[in-house]
Amino acid sequence: xxxxxxxxxxxxxxxxxxxxxxxxDRMAGELQNIMSWxxxxxxxxxxxxxxxxxxxxxxxxxxxxxxxxxxxxxxxxANAAEPVRGVDGGFFTVPKVxx
Amino acid sequence: xxxxxDLTIAAARDGLKARKFSAREITEAHLAAMGRARDLNAFIxxxxxxxxxxxxxxxxxxxxxxxxxxxxxxxxxxxxLFCTDGVLTTAGSHILDGFKPPYESTVTxxxxxxxxxxxxKLNLDEFAMxxxxxxxxxxxxxxxxxxxxxxxxxxxxxxxxxxxxxxAARIAMGATATDTGGSIRQPASxxxxxxxxxxxxxxxxxxxxxxxSSLDQAGPITRTVRDAAIMLGAMAGHDPKDSTSVPRPVPxxxxxxxxxxxxxxxxxxxxxxxxxxxxxVERLWQKGVDWLKAAGAVPVEISLPHTKYALPAYYIxxxxxxxxxxxxxxxxxxxxxxxxxxxxxxxxxxxxxxxxAEVRRRxxxxxxxxxxxxxxxxxxxxxxxxxxxxxxxxxxxxKCDVILTPxxxxxxxxxxxxxxxxIAMYLNDVFTVTVNLxxxxxxxxxxxxxxxxxxxxxxxxxxxxxxxxxFRVAGVxxxxxxxxxxxxxxx
Numbered sequence: 001x002x003x004x005x006x007x008x009x010x011x012x013x014x015x016x017x018x019x020x021x022x023x024x025d026r027m028a029g030e031l032q033n034i035m036s037w038x039x040x041x042x043x044x045x046x047x048x049x050x051x052x053x054x055x056x057x058x059x060x061x062x063x064x065x066x067x068x069x070x071x072x073x074x075x076x077x078a079n080a081a082e083p084v085r086g087v088d089g090g091f092f093t094v095p096k097v098x099x
Numbered sequence: 100x101x102x103x104x105d106l107t108i109a110a111a112r113d114g115l116k117a118r119k120f121s122a123r124e125i126t127e128a129h130l131a132a133m134g135r136a137r138d139l140n141a142f143i144x145x146x147x148x149x150x151x152x153x154x155x156x157x158x159x160x161x162x163x164x165x166x167x168x169x170x171x172x173x174x175x176x177x178x179x180l181f182c183t184d185g186v187l188t189t190a191g192s193h194i195l196d197g198f199k200p201p202y203e204s205t206v207t208x209x210x211x212x213x214x215x216x217x218x219x220k221l222n223l224d225e226f227a228m229x230x231x232x233x234x235x236x237x238x239x240x241x242x243x244x245x246x247x248x249x250x251x252x253x254x255x256x257x258x259x260x261x262x263x264x265x266x267a268a269r270i271a272m273g274a275t276a277t278d279t280g281g282s283i284r285q286p287a288s289x290x291x292x293x294x295x296x297x298x299x300x301x302x303x304x305x306x307x308x309x310x311x312s313s314l315d316q317a318g319p320i321t322r323t324v325r326d327a328a329i330m331l332g333a334m335a336g337h338d339p340k341d342s343t344s345v346p347r348p349v350p351x352x353x354x355x356x357x358x359x360x361x362x363x364x365x366x367x368x369x370x371x372x373x374x375x376x377x378x379x380v381e382r383l384w385q386k387g388v389d390w391l392k393a394a395g396a397v398p399v400e401i402s403l404p405h406t407k408y409a410l411p412a413y414y415i416x417x418x419x420x421x422x423x424x425x426x427x428x429x430x431x432x433x434x435x436x437x438x439x440x441x442x443x444x445x446x447x448x449x450x451x452x453x454x455x456a457e458v459r460r461r462x463x464x465x466x467x468x469x470x471x472x473x474x475x476x477x478x479x480x481x482x483x484x485x486x487x488x489x490x491x492x493x494x495x496x497x498k499c500d501v502i503l504t505p506x507x508x509x510x511x512x513x514x515x516x517x518x519x520x521x522i523a524m525y526l527n528d529v530f531t532v533t534v535n536l537x538x539x540x541x542x543x544x545x546x547x548x549x550x551x552x553x554x555x556x557x558x559x560x561x562x563x564x565x566x567x568x569x570f571r572v573a574g575v576x577x578x579x580x581x582x583x584x585x586x587x588x589x590x
Contacts, residue, residue: 008463015422015466016429016443017459018451030521031463037522038411041480044487051482052489055299055313055538056563060342075201081436092431095442 003032103128104269104589108173108326111272115161115172122161122172126154126216129174132270133218136588139241139268141261143179144187145219150174153216160214168214169333176271178262179220180227181207181317182306186217190308191225191235191258194453195434204306205338206275206317213333218271221261225455226425227282227310230527232260233514234457242290242511243268243586247552253511256286256527262320263290269589273321273330277307279314280413281507281531284543287320288506288556291545291584293327293573294320296531298563299538300345301331303338311420312343314413314535324544324573328352331566347564355567356574361395363572365559366499370406371530373508380505380555383547387503387557390579391572399499403491408484409533410525415468415481416536421458422465428453460521489537496562501572504530506543506556530558540566542573546580554584 005024008031012019019027073089084091103125106114114120130147157172182188182200189195203211211217224234231254232240240260242253244267255264259276263286266274276283278296287294295318302317309315319330332353337346367388372381388398430436430449437452439445454462468477495502508529517523534541540563543556557576561569 003467007467011463011467011470013447014470015462016426016446016450017454017462018444018447027460027463030460031467034414034460034464034521035467038414038477041408041411041415041484044405044408044484046480046483046487049483049486051479052485052536053482054343056343056345058300058343058345061339061346063339072201076432078201079198079433081430081434094431095439095445097442 003028003035104132106272107323108170108272108321108329109323111173112171116167122154122157122216123151125172126150126174129218129270129272132268136268136270139243139264140238141222141240141265141268141270142176142219143189143191143222143237146186146217149186150216150218153211157214157216168212169329170210171214172216173214173272174216174218175210176218176221176262176265176274177207178223178259178275178277180223180277180308181275182308183207183217183220186220188220188308189237190227191223191237192453192455192458193236193435194428194449198433200306202306205303205340206307206334209334209336210275215333221265221274223261224258225458226308226421227258227277227279228421228457228461229257230281230285230524231517232257233518234455236455239514240264241514243588244291244511244553245587249551251513254289254514256289256507256511258282259286259294259320263287263292263294266290266292266320266322267586273319273326275317275334276320277315277317278535279310279417280535281528283318283320284531284541284556284558285507285527287543288545288554289511291554291582291586292320292322293324293542293544294318295327295331295542295566295569296534296540297331297335297566298540300343301335301540301564301566303336303341303344305338305340309424311417312424313420314417324570324577325353325356327542328356328570350567352567352570355570357571358575358578360391360572360575363396363501364399364499365391365396365572366399366401366495366502368401368403368406368495368502368504370403371504373529376508379549380508383555383557384503384505387546387576390576391503394575394579396572401495401498401502403495403533405484405487405491406533409488409536410529412481412484412488413532413536414464414525415477416485418461418465419469419478420465422462422469425458425462485536488533492537492539500568502560504558504560506530506558510549510553510555534560539563540569542569544573544576544580545582546576547582548584
């Protein structure tokens with residue numbers, strides 16, 4: 001397996017991180033180094049081993065499905081970039097999505 | 100008032116009760132120390148006004164003779180990964196520019212309820228990703244320690260570098276920290292202080308900026324084992340707001356410090372005798388064995404056969420979880436926004452400018468290992484390896500009660516070293532990362548100095564939820580080591 005420029009560009013798009021074309025080669029090299037080091041896991045036979053999905057054996061708790069919080073939209077949007085404040089507490093804003 | 104900054108939490112608590120000094124006096128002494136040590140760059144945000152007002156409130160409670168909280172009047176510093184109501188919280192990242200949370204993390208709420216005083220918010224590796232505190236957008240933290248006859252600035256370790264440095268430099272009596280792969284214990288070792296990562300689920304993660312949710316745990320950094328016991332007791336506890344926080348009572352950890360380890364079995368994992376381990380580290384480890392033997396404990400050779408696979412497994416699991424957790428930083432709801440022609444371009448520009456190189460690298464790795472066609476080969480494989488590592492520990496604990504290892508494979512190194520090779524940096528966590536993968540508690544105790552005068556720690560690893568035994572053994576190790584050295588800057 002090797003991480004080429006095209007793969008790195010695809011990952012960058014999936015991760016929503018802009019990577020300049022000029023940086024793709026360097027980044028491919030860096031990521032390839034790390035992935036090659038990770039490949040040593042293939043020495044291990046893990047057939048029949050259950051994946052660990054919880055750090056501590058515990059049952060997830062259940063609760064009533066109720067509204068227990070909320071009603072402070074002003075506080076929520078206070079940290080937003082370019083929020084629109086209005087009678088309903090306010091809105092987040094994004095660049096135009098629908099033409 | 101230099102002596103007030105030298106007090107342990109336990110001594111401050113007793114002195115405050117006896118009215119030998121006021122909470123305000125203690126806090127002022129620490130704020131003065133903070134002012135003198137700005138060169139360390141340990142703090143991102145100082146909150147002196149808040150500190151004075153909280154200390155004043157403590158004095159009022161003490162004067163009324165109200166039952167004192169466990170940390171009444173104790174000045175603490177908070178890693179800038181814990182959300183603090185109305186106080187800038189950055190996670191060491193440009194992308195959280197200007198973020199003032201409208202809520203308080205559960206752990207810090209618990210501390211304030213116990214009477215503690217907040218001095219400020221501490222520097223850290225960006226999103227806690229790093230082992231040297233050099234990835235912070237706010238610049239590196241300097242270790243208060245220096246090599247004898249050499250004034251090059253050294254790293255404090257990471258990611259809780261500001262936490263360890265501020266406690267070692269006598270700016271804070273204790274500090275909160277978090278540990279995903281060694282981020283409490285390794286900086287504690289590098290700065291000559293005590294740090295404990297409790298069992299996963301012991302402390303609530305609610306309100307802590309998430310890095311890798313199945314590995315992250317909060318814990319204290321202090322100067323003594325007793326202080327760590329007091330502080331963890333105040334931080335820990337079940338929290339319905341974190342579904343992975345465990346509904347178990349928190350024992351009185353201070354009461355566990357009996358000093359008696361007769362008959363206790365401590366394991367020495369043979370796989371931790373890695374090649375290239377400095378003789379100073381090996382020698383200290385042997386001393387640790389001798390100290391515990393002299394106190395009546397019994398050494399047992401154990402095997403943790405999958406140790407060498409822990410770091411590669413970690414570098415799948417932690418980046419995968421990080422890539423998911425960090426998806427929320429998109430320039431919409433908080434922090435930095437860099438404009439773009441479309442919404443996707445706005446996301447991409449914001450995240451490219453807002454994340455530093457190491458965070459971008461890990462988000463990319465995480466995205467890759469979770470992407471279509473690779474999930475089974477990487478993420479699922481790593482989760483299976485994680486099972487094997489947890490099983491190693493379960494087998495070992497059939498033969499012993501705790502495990503004794505070095506905390507880190509070296510003492511502090513110079514700022515700028517190991518920067519060109521990510522994998523060399525990752526190897527700092529070779530002795531600590533297994534503990535996070537298995538969800539176990541681990542503590543680092545300062546135990547000696549290198550030949551050129553830098554602190555080294557020893558690590559004890561315990562059974563899940565058995566922090567009490569960990570504190571008991573750590574207390575014995577601490578007494579035997581008699582670590583009394585201080586960084587030259589504090590005399």
